[in-house]
Amino acid sequence: MKTASAPLLLRVLLDPASALRLRPLDWDLLLRQARRGLLLAKLAVALKPWLEQVPPGPRHHLHAALMTAARQAKLTHWEVSRIQAALQPLGVAPILLKGSAYLMAGLPASAGRVFGDVDILVPRDRIADIEAALLAHGWSFQDDLDAYDERYYREWMHEIPPLTHEQRGSSLDVHHTILPPTARIRVNTAALFEDAQELPGHPGVRVLAPATMVLHSATHLFHEGELEKGLRDLFDLDALLRDFGRDPGFWDALLPRARSLGLGRPLALALRYTTRLLGTPVPAAGLQAACAGSPASQPLLDACYARALMPDHPSCDRPLTGAARLALYVRSHWLRMPGGLLLRHLARKAWLRLKPPPEPEPPATA
Template sequence: MTTLPLVLQILRAPHDAARLSAADWDLLIRQSRRANLIARLATALAPQLDALPPAPARHLASALKIAQRQRLATRWEAECIRRALVPLGIEPILLKGAAYLLRDLPAARGRLFGDVDLLVPKSQMAAAEAGLMVAGWAFDASLSAYDSRYYREWMHEIPPLYHQQRDTALDLHHSILPPTARVQVNTAALFDDLLDVPDLPGLKVLAPTTMFLHSAAHLFHEGELDNGLRDLFDLDALLRDFGQDADFWTALVPRARALGLTRPLHHALRYVTQLLDTPVPAPVLQAAAADAPAAQGLLDACYHRALMPVHASCDKRFTAAARAALYVRSHWLRMPAHLLTRHLARKAWLRLQPPAEALKV
């Protein structure tokens, strides 16, 4: 395998930071910021922070403070969500970053994220939306009628909500992939096995196997991979933590089959082992590989490029083409051809309009 980006090398082997030159440190900080991994890097290097050169140490110490501030803010945001929804008989499920944080998982250490994701049954979506709006969340004023319809008819979530005082963002989902997607998720089964959030009664998170599979599905159906390496490190951290329980490995592939997520599981296990050297039992890898795609070599070439930080030092030949190909693939996975053609044509037409005209549509 070709040389990995410096941020990936140091996150895999933090003790190697002691050998870095001033130019290396400059590159490392730049790459980690572009990959949204600066706080994770700071967490990995925290035991040796006092021995690091002063300039990079200041960047890393600042990132640790930002992560701690986000930890406090997210806990308060979760409490506000709880107050808005639990009295209505709704027990929302926190997803991804907020779930890692509120369950105090290793995946949360140094992880920065921009919004809170919630999952509720589709039958409760209208009540949840109303409850959140009463509590101060609202849609972006620039949201067009077409985009609102796009979310509500074809997607697995409503348009993003923003709190009018705190300016925090919230995504409210009724499934983890669009109902129009080529991968059909057994959404009802998502609610079968949930865990409580300590000290926040009424809030839930997905159980370990489902939490991992959701994160895998999110990454490998994503078209814009600016945070792809951060999300791959999430998968690595989840596996290293949950995998200490042998029952997790026994249940992982059967749970993926029950949910309809065997293909994203295969991708997740393949790339965490290849890029992060994550320990995965060989029988689990073999069972997951039963759903490998025919074009595995082409996908490898794309993901080995597109999962790297969006920084010139990480670009290889055909990196731009790989990112474009995965962007097209994500849309192909999300919608059938007739809807996709209509949607992309509409978006292309809007981009050609003057701003004032576009707002009228």
């Protein structure tokens, strides 16, 4: 993407010092785009060296975002300790995923990274015991989970239904693999656990090894159908690749690891769009090897992702942005489900959106 045509938020994140030249209306637009993309705290981190030169109004919002991120970090450390305490008697060492993993491992990707829940990966053959332990420690399932949703998660998804702690209100997603078992890509799930690393100072809690962590981040983003957080997740990949890429051995291991897990295609997309949109430094040979044999539909994907990965704000829209988002939404479901199941699932979602809300119950009378 040409920098001049990129949304203001992307231009500033790639060149933070340019924010000092912004007019008041530009600041208003920048903050709105950042909020919609869940990138306000990341923007605040990027602008830290110049924060005192930022006009007072925007500076107030940026300071507040930094405080919110710091509070979330503190709460996440406590939440992870409670999860570990619940699962330790079972001998299960959960693997943290995504935002909580970056934070607990102290990775640069965690700077200004906000997230709504803690995600963990556990062995599928221990799910029943793990679920019982979490329920006993105060987590519970959503009240509005109907029979279809229950079956959807239990039979077709890579995780159990989301959990919420009854006292703390925290959210927990428990995964047993990283793609649904119905997906067109067959993940070597057993291999995900092979090189997981225990977190220093947190016995009984693990994170994925560097190459596997990048591959999971890529798989999550490029199988996602609703890309409102897509730019945030693309910046995750950029930060991971820049950080881990300082070790030359990382690049040698990345493509073989992708092949062993069955995740070569998500890796190719991750490298293609981080280099194109964010200028991520990737060795030319590694990029060429990962992207070899790109499908004939690649120009169409390029056009769709160039639009859909931007913040979901009207100022970021280009011609056909809505069509691009819809196409990637359908593509994500096509990647996750066989045709018959996909049609049934999309038809049900469409019906629920059109269905009128239930009539409120009349108040009880004395």
